[in-house]
Amino acid sequence: MRNLEDKNLPRHIAIIMDGNGRWAKKHALGRVAGHRRGAEAVRRIVRACRSIGIPYLTLFAFSSENWQRPAREVGALMRLLSEYIQSEIEEIRSNGIRLNVIGEWQTLREHIRQLLEDAMAKTAKNEDMIWTIALSYGGRDEIVRAVKLIAEDVAQGFLRPEDINQSVFHRYLYTSDLPDPDLLIRTSGEYRISNFLLWQSAYTEFYFTDVLWPDFTEEDLNSAIREYQRRERRFGLTAEQVKRWEKL
Numbered sequence: 001m002r003n004l005e006d007k008n009l010p011r012h013i014a015i016i017m018d019g020n021g022r023w024a025k026k027h028a029l030g031r032v033a034g035h036r037r038g039a040e041a042v043r044r045i046v047r048a049c050r051s052i053g054i055p056y057l058t059l060f061a062f063s064s065e066n067w068q069r070p071a072r073e074v075g076a077l078m079r080l081l082s083e084y085i086q087s088e089i090e091e092i093r094s095n096g097i098r099l100n101v102i103g104e105w106q107t108l109r110e111h112i113r114q115l116l117e118d119a120m121a122k123t124a125k126n127e128d129m130i131w132t133i134a135l136s137y138g139g140r141d142e143i144v145r146a147v148k149l150i151a152e153d154v155a156q157g158f159l160r161p162e163d164i165n166q167s168v169f170h171r172y173l174y175t176s177d178l179p180d181p182d183l184l185i186r187t188s189g190e191y192r193i194s195n196f197l198l199w200q201s202a203y204t205e206f207y208f209t210d211v212l213w214p215d216f217t218e219e220d221l222n223s224a225i226r227e228y229q230r231r232e233r234r235f236g237l238t239a240e241q242v243k244r245w246e247k248l
Contacts, residue, residue, distance in 0.1 A: 003222065003226070010181075010225065011179055012182050012183075013057050013183050013185065014057075014181035014185070014196070016187070016190075017060060017061070017216075018186060019188030019189075020035045020037070022212055023038075023214040031076075035077055035080055038214050040214070041215075045059075045216065046097070046131055049221070052221075055130065058132040058178070058181065059132070059133055060194075062103075063137060063138060063194065064103070064137060065195070066136075081112060082111070082112055082115055089123075092123055095128070096127065097129045098129070099119045102134050103135045103137030103142075108136065116135075134197075138195050139195045139197055140195055142199070143173075143198065146172035150168075150172055169199075178200075181200060182205060183225070183228045184197070184205070184206050185208075185209070185221075185224050186209070187213045188210070188211070188212050188213060189209070190208070203233070205228050205233065207228065209224070
């Protein structure tokens with residue numbers, strides 16, 4: 001049962017999928033087994049968000065810092081990614097989901113890049129939900145990249161320094177065609193955002209849960225959304241101003 005109010009649903013949910021390794025340790029399994037169960041949770045939550053009617057879902061799959069992990073684990077993660085894309089692409093396409101990838105994913109191996117490019121091409125015309133995967137992604141790297149791009153455009157005369165504002169800056173981010181996340185969920189009991197969507201999360205509502213990612217269910221997602229629906233988002237305004245604005 002969803003037990004969710006249809007009003008005030010978050011448009012954009014971002015999730016830091018944490019706890020695969022701890023889940024594996026808890027069940028006396030190798031870390032790769034934990035990542036495999038984590039991939040099953042991805043399938044479950046993508047389907048749930050599509051069913052609920054969430055227009056934008058962004059999942060933090062692999063950070064720029066994750067390259068420092070043991071080569072065997074990184075290789076297993078990349079194989080899981082390949083398997084997942086190949087097994088799910090037809091369901092994604094037929095359910096109106098458009099796949100989007102952000103980060104330095106061009107640094108991945110050629111066959112994985114090709115799989116991602118093909119998947120994005122096959123789903124490019126879908127509009128019911130945009131599912132973004134953050135791969136080889138770091139929030140600080142994204143901001144530095146945006147600054148460099150802006151500097152290049154200023155140097156070439158395409159942009160004047162006095163015209164740079166928050167709206168202009170947003171256009172240089174990976175997420176230039178996405179709204180900022182309304183709700184950011186982090187699993188596994190950690191209370192930090194780990195370099196994820198730093199600029200975009202300025203007014204995001206955070207929800208932290210002790211549930212490990214492989215155990216995260218549709219009901220856990222619903223609990224996060226219900227908590228979001230109980231909160232009042234003021235964006236610097238007073239509560240009275242928000243109420244007047246909502247009546248307009």
